[in-house]
Amino acid sequence: xxxxxxxxxxxxPVNKKENRALFEKREKIQPxxxxxxFRRLKWIIMGVTLAIYYITPWIRWxxxxxxxxxxxxxxxxxxxxxxxxxxxxxxxxxxxTGLLILAAISLFLVTSLFGRAWCGxxxxxxxxxxxxxxxxxxxxxxxxxxLKLDKAPTSVSKFGKRLLKHSIWIVIGVLxxxxxxxxxxxxxxxxxxxxxxxxPVIAYSSVAVLTATTYVFGGLMREQVCTxxxxxxxxxxxxxxxxxxxxxxxxxxxxxxxxxxxxxxxxDRGHCIDCNQCVAVCPMxxxxxxxxxxxxxxxxLCIDACNxxxxxxxxxxxxxxxxxxxxxxxxxxxxxxxxxxxxPRTIAYGLILALVGAVMLFTLLNRSVLDVNVIRDRxxxxxxxxxxxxxxxxxxxILNKIHETRQFQIEVVGLKNAQxxxxxxxxxxxxxxxxxxxxxxxxxxxxxxxxxxxxxxKTSDIDVVVTDFKSNERDIQETSFKGPEK
Amino acid sequence: xxxxxxxxxVSGTDTTGHEWDGIKELDTPMPRWWLWTMYGTIIWAIGYxxxxxxxxxxxxxxxxxxxxSSRGSLEQELADATAAHAEDRNAxxxxxxxxxxxxxxxxxxxxxxxxxxFAVNCSQCHGSGAQxxxxxxxxxxxxxxxxxxxxAIYETIKYGIRSDHDDTRIxxxxxxxxDEMLTKEQINDAAEYIxxxxxxxxxxxxxxxxxxxxxENCAACHGDKAKGGRxxxxxxxxxxxxxxxKDKDVILRTISRxxxxxxxxWVDRLDxxxxxxxxxxxxxxxxxE
Numbered sequence: 109x110x111x112x113x114x115x116x117x118x119x120x121p122v123n124k125k126e127n128r129a130l131f132e133k134r135e136k137i138q139p140x141x142x143x144x145x146f147r148r149l150k151w152i153i154m155g156v157t158l159a160i161y162y163i164t165p166w167i168r169w170x171x172x173x174x175x176x177x178x179x180x181x182x183x184x185x186x187x188x189x190x191x192x193x194x195x196x197x198x199x200x201x202x203x204x205t206g207l208l209i210l211a212a213i214s215l216f217l218v219t220s221l222f223g224r225a226w227c228g229x230x231x232x233x234x235x236x237x238x239x240x241x242x243x244x245x246x247x248x249x250x251x252x253x254x255l256k257l258d259k260a261p262t263s264v265s266k267f268g269k270r271l272l273k274h275s276i277w278i279v280i281g282v283l284x285x286x287x288x289x290x291x292x293x294x295x296x297x298x299x300x301x302x303x304x305x306x307x308p309v310i311a312y313s314s315v316a317v318l319t320a321t322t323y324v325f326g327g328l329m330r331e332q333v334c335t336x337x338x339x340x341x342x343x344x345x346x347x348x349x350x351x352x353x354x355x356x357x358x359x360x361x362x363x364x365x366x367x368x369x370x371x372x373x374x375x376d377r378g379h380c381i382d383c384n385q386c387v388a389v390c391p392m393x394x395x396x397x398x399x400x401x402x403x404x405x406x407x408x409l410c411i412d413a414c415n416x417x418x419x420x421x422x423x424x425x426x427x428x429x430x431x432x433x434x435x436x437x438x439x440x441x442x443x444x445x446x447x448x449x450x451x452p453r454t455i456a457y458g459l460i461l462a463l464v465g466a467v468m469l470f471t472l473l474n475r476s477v478l479d480v481n482v483i484r485d486r487x488x489x490x491x492x493x494x495x496x497x498x499x500x501x502x503x504x505x506i507l508n509k510i511h512e513t514r515q516f517q518i519e520v521v522g523l524k525n526a527q528x529x530x531x532x533x534x535x536x537x538x539x540x541x542x543x544x545x546x547x548x549x550x551x552x553x554x555x556x557x558x559x560x561x562x563x564x565x566k567t568s569d570i571d572v573v574v575t576d577f578k579s580n581e582r583d584i585q586e587t588s589f590k591g592p593e594k
Numbered sequence: 595x596x597x598x599x600x601x602x603x604v605s606g607t608d609t610t611g612h613e614w615d616g617i618k619e620l621d622t623p624m625p626r627w628w629l630w631t632m633y634g635t636i637i638w639a640i641g642y643x644x645x646x647x648x649x650x651x652x653x654x655x656x657x658x659x660x661x662x663s664s665r666g667s668l669e670q671e672l673a674d675a676t677a678a679h680a681e682d683r684n685a686x687x688x689x690x691x692x693x694x695x696x697x698x699x700x701x702x703x704x705x706x707x708x709x710x711x712f713a714v715n716c717s718q719c720h721g722s723g724a725q726x727x728x729x730x731x732x733x734x735x736x737x738x739x740x741x742x743x744x745x746a747i748y749e750t751i752k753y754g755i756r757s758d759h760d761d762t763r764i765x766x767x768x769x770x771x772x773d774e775m776l777t778k779e780q781i782n783d784a785a786e787y788i789x790x791x792x793x794x795x796x797x798x799x800x801x802x803x804x805x806x807x808x809x810e811n812c813a814a815c816h817g818d819k820a821k822g823g824r825x826x827x828x829x830x831x832x833x834x835x836x837x838x839x840k841d842k843d844v845i846l847r848t849i850s851r852x853x854x855x856x857x858x859x860w861v862d863r864l865d866x867x868x869x870x871x872x873x874x875x876x877x878x879x880x881x882x883e
Binding site: 491531553 | 695721723724725735788
């Protein structure tokens with residue numbers, strides 16, 4: 109008699125290498141529900157990540173009169189990126205580079221320690237697929253019920269279930285796309301506009317595209333996105349080493365596998381009773397007992413399934429568990445995990461992370477709130493005036509990066525007997541004082557003229573000095589003054 | 595080729611039956627998504643031919659049901675742009691030109707519009723930086739033949755100089771040699787005198803003779819002190835700026851054969867708002883009075 113407490117499942121790991129011929133129609137995977145610690149952890153992470161995604165655009169942050177009060181906002185029209193206390197202008201896009209480096213190295217570090225933890229728990233594809241499978245299970249039942257429904261002839265109740273499932277999926281898709289657009293505009297305003305059909309076309313089309321991709325990726329394509337579209341599974345091989353924790357089938361303990369009758373001896377055989385529970389719960393359609401493979405996203409649901417079985421047949425848990433490569437060949441069920449967190453690889457990743465993070469933090473904290481650009485006219489290079497003096501023209505751009513109107517004085521240093529004035533600014537001779545609105549760029553036309561005999565040569569080095577009236581913050585820009593050949 | 599489709603032993607795929615040096619070509623089917631994408635593009639193309647201009651005919655082309663044309667769409671875009679600026683353009687034509695500077699938003703609008711209109715209409719003669727060329731004034735400097743305040747510039751652009759418009763301003767530099775008003779020697783003396791106003795000359799006798807020639811023939815327009823006169827567009831001959839160049843040969847040629855360059859009238863070619871934008875733009879280049 110087969111061990112009565114464990115259901116023996118007839119399931120085929122459809123993505124097992126031998127089972128997956130080219131050009132064959134995809135066989136839909138119907139994962140069975142798993143119960144256990146990892147399933148619980150996954151529910152929690154799903155809740156947290158979805159909450160972050162949906163709540164973030166609604167967090168308010170006071171920036172005074174001249175700034176938006178949304179904490180996280182990508183303002184494409186005004187070319188600003190707001191993130192709580194950080195505000196970035198387009199020319200500071202290099203912070204994004206730093207952020208991408210941090211993200212990539214963090215991914216490397218986590219992968220070298222815990223394998224594909226990102227894939228298994230927090231990747232949006234995993235989170236939304238999990239959510240879609242949850243809906244499917246609520247509407248159509250668990251694996252067996254769904255298989256039965258697939259085979260059942262067309263009927264009103266089958267059609268109704270299908271309709272309900274796809275409708276909920278599409279609603280989730282709409283909500284996903286709907287939340288996305290709030291990152292790009294004032295969320296409460298946009299929400300009202302979306303419902304009154306006053307929102308910009310791009311908002312509706314973004315929602316539509318993201319609805320479609322969410323529905324297709326989460327509902328229809330699922331594991332194929334990970335296996336065929338995502339580059340990360342291909343890269344992971346370079347990140348994983350013999351000390352990396354991965355979801356491991358302890359083959360030394362499990363083999364030789366085979367059905368087990370209650371009361372039978374466990375000597376001369378492995379602990380795997382070949383119940384196929386690990387295969388049935390796998391959302392990727394593989395058999396973890398084949399070892400680590402490209403398709404495995406290390407979602408750890410097979411661990412939950414196997415532990416459940418081990419409890420029922422009174423064997424120690426952990427036939428499938430997080431372990432290092434070495435653990436695979438250890439047949440001792442009481443094996444203690446010996447994880448080497450400190451390895452040359454993790455030290456290197458950690459150092460890079462700390463370095464890039466420190467540089468970013470330092471530059472962010474010392475970010476200048478005044479930026480000045482001086483651009484010399486090149487056409488014409490210089491102008492001869494009627495009294496024989498030489499005039500040069502410059503465009504002075506002042507970026508006031510705080511939410512306060514500021515006054516600046518512009519001065520020119522380094523040229524004898526020179527006169528400087530701003531086009532349609534204060535009359536010649538008076539200090540050149542300009543007012544730059546809060547959080548804005550202002551552009552001024554600066555003219556400098558000097559008697560030709562005072563010029564040392566074709567080119568003279570000069571400085572344009574811009575000083576904040578109130579704070580005395582100062583920006584000195586080196587430029588040159590051109591004249592005719594001497 | 596055999597009638598029976600041969601299967602490749604290793605991959606299990608059909609072969610095409612072609613064989614080179616023992617290597618057989620597999621007859622791998624197109625991926626479905628690729629095939630359907632290709633069918634999709636074909637269907638799209640047929641729809642496109644029907645609704646959009648597509649096929650050349652002998653003297654024209656099929657118009658398409660949507661009535662689209664790239665020329666029409668450009669016209670529409672230009673009209674839309676003009677309409678979008680209607681408010682600013684109306685404000686510009688109703689306001690005193692010298693007052694526009696006080697409205698910084700309107701002024702910026704005028705400068706930007708003026709810059710692009712200048713590039714299209716003026717840069718061919720005056721240069722893209724308005725730096726001019728011999729015979730075409732530099733608009734950056736502070737020397738103005740017909741006045742350098744914004745209203746004078748506006749009038750110059752609108753009606754031109756020696757143009758075919760009735761309200762144009764005219765000044766004539768006569769051809770003193772061609773029309774036999776002066777002899778070659780007299781012209782040489784006059785040139786020596788004119789050059790002596792801004793640099794040291796060696797032949798002082800010629801300069802003295804030239805002064806008499808100048809007073810009799812040139813001072814009427816250029817003034818007793820040769821400072822020029824804006825009523826006739828007569829250049830100042832004492833400053834550092836030379837319309838045609840400072841060489842003596844050039845000056846001799848100018849006196850001998852005269853100079854009568856034309857600035858076209860733009861009133862019939864550009865609308866008033868654009869001419870005003872141009873005037874403000876030119877005035878802003880640094881030499882405006």
